[in-house]
Amino acid sequence: MRRRDYVMAVGSSVGGLGMGTRTQSISLERGCPVGDATTVRPGQDVVFEAAATPGVEPTTAEWTVDGPGAADLAPAAPFWSYTYRTGNPAAHGRFEESGIYEVSVTADGATLSWQVTVTDDAPPAPSVEVTCEPGPDATVTPNESIEVTATAADDHGNFHRLVWQEGRNATYLERVDLSGSTATVTYATTGGDAIWFVGGYPMIAWVVCRDGRTRAVRTDGPSVEALRDVSITGTNDPVHAGEDLVVDAEVAVEGDSTYHAFVEATVELIVGHDPTRVDSETVEVFAGESEPVSLEFTTATVRNTQTFPARLETRHAAAETDVTVIGTEDDGQGHLAVTGLETNAPVTGGDRLEVTVTLANTGEGPASREVELVVGHDPTTVDSRSVTVGAGETTAVTMGYDTYPVENDDEFPVRVRTGDDSASRSVLVSGRDGGDGGDEAQFAVSITGTKAPVSGGDFLAVTATVENVGGTAGSGDVELVVGHSPTVVDTRRVGLEPGETATVRLGYDTYPVANDDTFPVSVRSPHTSDTRTVTVYGTD
Structure with missing residues (x-):
């Protein structure tokens, strides 16, 4: 008979049980094999485990094998941290020669044994x-x-x-x-x-x-790979036609426990309603941190003032804002801003959807513009009006179109743009299979005011009106959503009778940004939403 002694040794990199000084005796029960005898094939992998009460530290367990032939039993294998985590001594190995063996484990004076018969007639491995x-x-x-x-x-x-x-x-x-x-x-x-x-x-x-x-x-x-995120921190718009437009951003690398090194992140600047890549920048960012980056391009020498999207993209994320280039004919003259947007939504598919906006000329001279109504996730111009507004004056414009007779409810954005400015909100067109909303609660929302602009770190408050335009009483969540990557920051539960109106106040503590940040805020119900653009002043 040959006897082999094995002492468990486990690296200290794995967190231990922290047993301390024992004041009670230990008991061992068979965990695997569950019986006191087992049969295995030569060269077959076998696991032994003893359930210890209380648990043991790996260095306190000693394994031995008595038998007629070669055996390879490794204490603590295959799970080097298994005993640390469970408190149960474990070993793994194989018997190369046929015969009868005895495998024993001893921990703090307690001993447990198995009889192992090694034969070609044993069951195969799973x-x-x-x-x-x-x-x-x-x-x-x-x-x-x-x-x-x-x-x-x-x-x-x-x-x-x-x-x-x-x-x-x-x-x-x-x-x-x-x-x-x-x-x-x-x-x-x-x-x-x-x-x-x-x-x-x-x-x-x-x-x-x-x-x-x-x-x-x-x-x-x-x-x-590390996640490259990007956020726009500011722009120098509006700029005059032919000048450089600069978009400032923060690039953040998220690696969790994965990365502890610098990671390359490439940011691209894409501009226009017909997207065109005009600049790119590659920076090295340490995992878990962020780095500033600025991208720019020289604007075209356009005659009329234009407002268009500027978008930053990494391989994993994107951020977008609207920018304005003042045309050569409008330089020092009128600027037509959209200061309000209302709709008659929800409407039933096939009915006319109307949008009314208030336009204010904030420039020093008259502003003549083509005002467009653009609808859908795939933006389509459905109506337009030519307007002229004197300096310091305002005017209201109503536009609309006959909606498609959809069978199911459809929610999509509508946007009014003047070339200088734009405003948007989501509207609901009720499907004919779902009725016109008369048999259920339908919450229409409209932003009535914001506290903006505020300084970074201050509380930004948004006030909205909620009206139940449906036929029955109901309740639902009204949410405040902010940012170019929309995030819900506040919620109010509202219950209304048919035709009843309520005013809700939502808000959140803004982030103390270094540079001025302009971004959209939306108030949305389960049925509609309304959007405004706000500015948070940077701490610098």
Whole structure:
């Protein structure tokens, strides 16, 4: 008989149980194999585990093997942090020669043994297939989901558990109890938490049977790259035709626990209703931090004043704002701003949708403009008016069109633009299958005022009117949504009778930005929304 002693030694990089000085004796029970005897094939992988009460530290457990032939049993393997996390001594290995062996573990004076018969007649190891979604050819960001799925079968119907192990530091992640002859188990995580995939290491599934038979199968996962975010912090608009338009931004790199280094981020400036790329800049940003960047282009020498979108894009994010270029014929003259926008929405599909705006000439001379009504997610001009407004004067303009007789409810934006300015809001066209809103509550919202402009860090308040234009009483959430990447910052629950109107006040503490920031704020109900543009002054 040959006896082998094995002492467990585990690296200190894994967090311990922190047992301290023991004041009570320990008890050990068989965790795997669950019986005191088992049968395995030569060269077959076997797992041993003792359930310890209270739990033990890895260095207190000693494993021994007595038997006629060669045996390779590694204490603490395959899960180097398993005993630290569970308090249960564990070992893994194989027996190369047939015969009868005794495997023992001793911890704090308590001893537990198994008799192991090694023979070619023993059951085979279970079968396991492991896949990852997204797969090894994909690339994800830290916030994106990753799922690893193990599908296993055991002809003897003797499943006990599945243990997930990350393949970078052989770290134990999770244990799932099993039973029967088939099993499918999924481990869900994110790119930022799956640091083993970042390092190019696999994920491993250990499927263990009640008699200790086990099989380990691994899979590679997707590449993980840092998330490049971008936000516009300000522009120098309005600019005169032919001058340089500058867009200032912050580029942030989000890497969670994944990255501790500089990451390259490329930002592109795209302008116009027919989008054109006019500038790009590449900066190095340390993970978890942000860097300022400025992009610019020389505007065309246009005769009439134009307002158009300026958009910044990274490979993962985008931010957009409207900018104005003052035409050569309008330089020092009129400027037609949109100071109000109202609609008769909701309407039933096929009925006429009307939009009324108040136009104010904030310039020093008369302003003659073509005012357009643009509707839809794929913007289409459906009506226009030629107007002339004297300096310091205002006028109201109503435009509209006959909506399409849709079968289902349709919500989409409507925008009025003058060439100098624009305003938009969402409207609802009720489908004919859903009625005209007369049989249910329908909340129409309209912004009546804002506290803007405010200084960065101050409270920005928005006041709105909510009216139930439906036929029955109801309640719903009214939300304040801010930013070019819309974020809900405040919510009020409103209950109204048919025809009843309520005033709601919403707001939030603005961020103490360094530079002036102009962005949209919207108040929206489940049925409509209204939008205004506000400015937050920078601390500089």
